[in-house]
Amino acid sequence: MVIIAMVTGFILILMGLYGALTNTNILRMIVSFSVANTGVNIVLVSVGYMHGRTAPILDNAVPLAEASTRIIDPVPQALVLTAIVIGLGITTLMLAYAYKLYETKGTLDISKFSELKW
Amino acid sequence: MVNALFIIIIGLGTAFLLGLLGNTRRNIAYVFMLFALTAMAWIAHSWLWIFTIDAHSRVDMFTAGTAPPFAINLRVGIVETVLVLLVIMSGLLSAVYMKDALLRLGYKSMSVLLVFVMALCGIILTRDVFNLFVFFELAVIATAGLLLLSDDKRALAAGFKYLIISQLVSMFLLLGIIFAYHATGTLNIDGMAEQSPEMLKGIGSLAFFFMFMAILTEAKPFPANGWALDIYESAHPGFSAMFSAGMAGAASVYAVDKLLLIGGQEWLPVVTVIGLLSFVAANLLALVQTNDRRTLGYSSIGQVGLILAVMGQQDILGEHYLFIAGGILLSHAVAKAGLYWISGLIQKRQLTDWSVLRGQPLLIFAFVSFIGMLSGLPPFPSFYAKWDLVMMLASVDRLWILGFILLGSLLEASYLFRWFGYILKRDIIKEDAQHLSLASYKLIVIFIAVVIAWGLAYLWGELSSYNNLLLAIPILFALSFLLLDFLPTWIKNTLAIAGMVAYFFIAYPSYNPLELIYAIIFLLGGAVILLASYYEKGRRVGFYPSAMLMFAGLTLLVMAENSFQFFAAWEFLTIGSYFLILRGKYSEPHALLYLIFSLAGAYLILSGFALAAQGMIPFSLESLSQVAQPIAPWVFLLLAIGFMTKTAVIGLHIWLPGAHAEAETDVSPMVSGILLKAGLFGLMILLMNMGKQQLYGVELTYIMLWLGALSAFLGNLMAVFQEDAKRLLAYSSIGQMGYALFGLALMNQLGWLMALMFVINHYIYKSMLFLSVGGVAKRTGTRQMYQMGGLIAMMPLSFIAVLIGIIAVSGVPPLSGFGGRWIFYNAIMASEYRLPMMLIFISGPIAFLYLFRLIHTIFLGQLKDEHRKIKEAPFWIILPQMIYVTALLAFAVVPGMALHRVDNYLNPFFAGQGLNWDGWTITSNYGYWSPVPIMIVIAVIFATLFMWLLFVNRKAQKVKQFNIVYSAERPYRPETTHFAWNFFAPYRKAMGFLIQPFVTRFWETFADLLHTLADIVRRFYTGNGQTYAVQLLAFIIVIYLFKVGY
Amino acid sequence: MIKRFIVLLFLLALGLIFTQLLVEYIPDSELNLTAHYYAEHTAQDIGASNIVTAIIVTYRGLDTLGEVTVLFLTAAIVGLLLSKGNYKGKSLQRQLPQSGELLTTGSHLLVPLILLLGAYVFINGHLTPGGGFQGGAIIASAILLILLTDPLRKFSHTLIATIEATSGLLFLFIGVLGMIYAGGFLDNRLLPVGELGTLFSAGAIPFIYSLIGLKVGAEFSSMLVNLSETEGS
Known part of the structure; x- marks a missing residue:
């Protein structure tokens, strides 16, 4: 189960990167990075997963005393939330940048934005 | 002590608060922001006092009322304090600097700036690896926002490239963090460090690798750093200052350092290699840059690389680690921020456009302080740091690291000082100069950086295990001229002369006879030449600080007891x-060449000392004699080449002719007559302590002997074919130094006496000749000898000086030059080196050829029409010449006065082959020399011949000057018709092949190759953000293959 | 083509590194040190049923503050970016099609409900798998819905900015109160921990999470509004 999730995550990362590094269209790059980010997030949560345990919420299903043997690791879940939000922030920013870049040059081809070089 | 969280709270709180003010009240928002930054700075500042008292203590600050590793904690120690202060100060000053842009964009940009500063502080303070990630992302996003402050449209593309890279970075960082958490069960950096040995096995090592590469990328390692260069080039200079000083210099570097706690020993070599590669490569690529901000970007990357390399050495640096890394880091941060701030004053972006600064002495001083700081020159912290670093590296035999560091430093100094040359020498376009925006708040920011720079210089001097260079009296004296620069020349000149003479008499008792000779030449000799400077009118801005710095260096050199003092003095005199x-009108390329050769030589000396010391601190110069085999010959070699660079031995001489010839009238004698002796002084110290050394069975002094002979021969030969009088004198110096080197390398007492004789003689007559020729050049407006002629009637005193001078140089009786020769022949007799001796013998007559030209072409022959109304050289230029004439005559009569004591002093070093000083007569094994009778004999012969000449010429008929006609044709080049042009053409035909500029061509090719290489490599940065991302990926994989793959 | 090949090659190498990770990865069978501590202590120390919430709001509250700041920053920068260019005349260059009756009516119906759901989610963050970020995002989706119905609708930037600023400041303020009245910055125990599983439990967490919810909602709304205002230029 964990392995399947992790493999999925890694494959998404690789796919996303392939897309981001080969597509010259800026919007496609952004989408590809989102895919890769999703992959990273899947890997993140899958690390915390433990077979046969339940979500780290103490309620009737998980009595307080048995908490440490019944719940999965809560830390990766907390981290992934932060990671998602940050990823979202960067994606938004890239989109706004893309809009602005398009406005200056009328193109979304990343290779056209290379006056700064050498 | 104030909780570190308040830095974050104030930063963030104000950022949120600005939203309430809105854009209608952006002025108030701006004040709020400055206020918040000041408060943050004050907090960090308040820690500073606590940690200066106890540098080793640390305070942990918890959040959420829970102890780590279960909640995030911040840590403050001396390092964090300094770095946080650095970050906030750079933010505060840049915020002031960017006032216009911030007000234009409104409160949101101010919020972003606050968050940026806050995030950098967070990176430095946090001990939690995921928290580190969050703060890094904040910094990245804030960077993307602050790029909008730039007027440069291209900044947008740069920001996008950075976002692409940061996507990759955050991906690797997150993967690394989660697997590191899996491997160790904690997110706390210290917790991970505790488990480092187990963690670095298996999956944890990969996790660490990912984290490490991600954080390292933020430190912009070569070659995965194209995006950073684009940011540096296009961002608002105020932001570039923060980005370079705060983000790259402080935060990223410290984050890497934290991760190294986990990586431990195993990862130090990786940091070293990447750091060194970045340092050398960035500085190499900077050689071919023309854009100022991009150049600074390259330099920034280089400096951070150097800090990384130092971090890789922390296993051997021990308690010096902070001193060294801190010295380099703070120097980089202050200087780079300062330079970026200056760049904001200038409208155009080419390096040569900085010439608009020329009318601004204070800004030039700021610029010089900053580039001196970057190049690791004394008295700045980077100098102390580099010295300690080199010493430590040499003591544990990490020589290749040492070599790369010095190579990178040399490259960096080359382009920085080339830039300085542009400022002083390149044309100013009128309308550009008007566009120099000298808003007072920007200037204040820049000068605060200057004050901090010098404050740090003082602080590092206090912290170092040596004397504080800023407290050395000669240096203080030199620096005080910076403050006095508003005074007229004559006051400063008087002060300078008085100071030098007074210092000589104060220090007089402490000199041994050998030092005394040098001290006389450096201090009193310098004072005599300075008499000529009275001629200059006005204020002569910048002359006195420079000249006094050189003399201060020379003074300290003579007094140096240990290698550190010696080297610091050496650097001072080089810079001065x-x-x-550089003050000479056309001297820009020559001055640069001089500096590059000098610094290269200085680095050799540094390495030599480091190798010799083997960690011994302080290393007294006498200890050179105790250096053990097998390193002794290598030490000898390094030091000797270093010193011979200064004496312009053949092969390393190409800097000399231009530098000496193009310098100002009174500067030429200083750098020729005085400065060259510093090299000889070094050689004497070296030879006296180390004696003869053999490397692979070759006697090193024997090689020096040959070099001396070749220099004498070729130097003189090259002088023969010069048309330019000052160049002729310059080449002649190469020859003269060759003699002196030869004498020293003979390694017998007579050889040394001869060398000293040359030291004194060369000072006198070369100073005198440069002054006379300089005076003539000043009057005639040319240095081409064939354009002069017949000046004897117009400038009789100059003529006398030249006449006496060339008699002295050529070594014919009765003047002291002959004394030199006489000792010299004795010395040769006492040794058995016949072959180089032949060369030396031949050089004598060759010297006569070019000396003859000085008299013949300048003073004799036909007076040129345009020179009919010419006057004698100015009084103040003549005066020192007359003093020299007297001195030459006196020295010829009583050479014993100077040399006798030295001879005695040298006795213990060379078992009793000295001269016998008996009254007026000096006796050697091979004969005797009695100056006074010789003088009388010569005088009688001269008088007789002169009388006879007058007698036979009594009926001579005067011919009108223009009683000649050139037949028919108009010559293609007018000077070809002049008989004094290409005077020695037949000799050139015979021996010209010997003086083909092989050496010049060699060095030119070398420089070309470097530039071509740099130009090819930099094309790697295609400017395409996607390519940068691929490069980053490749970089990570390559490191993986090298490090983890095995 | 060559570029694709090179990229593939590097990604292949990266894939191999990932494979190595996978092969060597052994899932934990026991909670590790940190997780174990949280499982044991959260209930009595923090009083939140949802351990993840306890971690996010309290134990790793500084991260969350940073996270909120990321959104704040992004919103500010998007605002800067998109307001920077002067749009050539605010007038629309193309006619937008009418949003249908269905959408318009539906949004009137749904927006209040969505807002309510959002508030519910962030107020109950310490009890259920929800929280400020989720709640904030839900609130912003209401704004999105409004914008979809009427793309030209103007929102008050000042209002959004005020909510943004005030909730952020209050968040910080509660954090500082934690330093004064409890164990440290963002310590939730400045209010009584209460009984596990009830709404008014877990000390300051519900308040903090509500503020986060408001702030996140405001940030997202600000980004959406800014992006929507580029429409038609």
């Missing part, structure tokens, strides 16, 4: 003389 030489 560079500034002096």
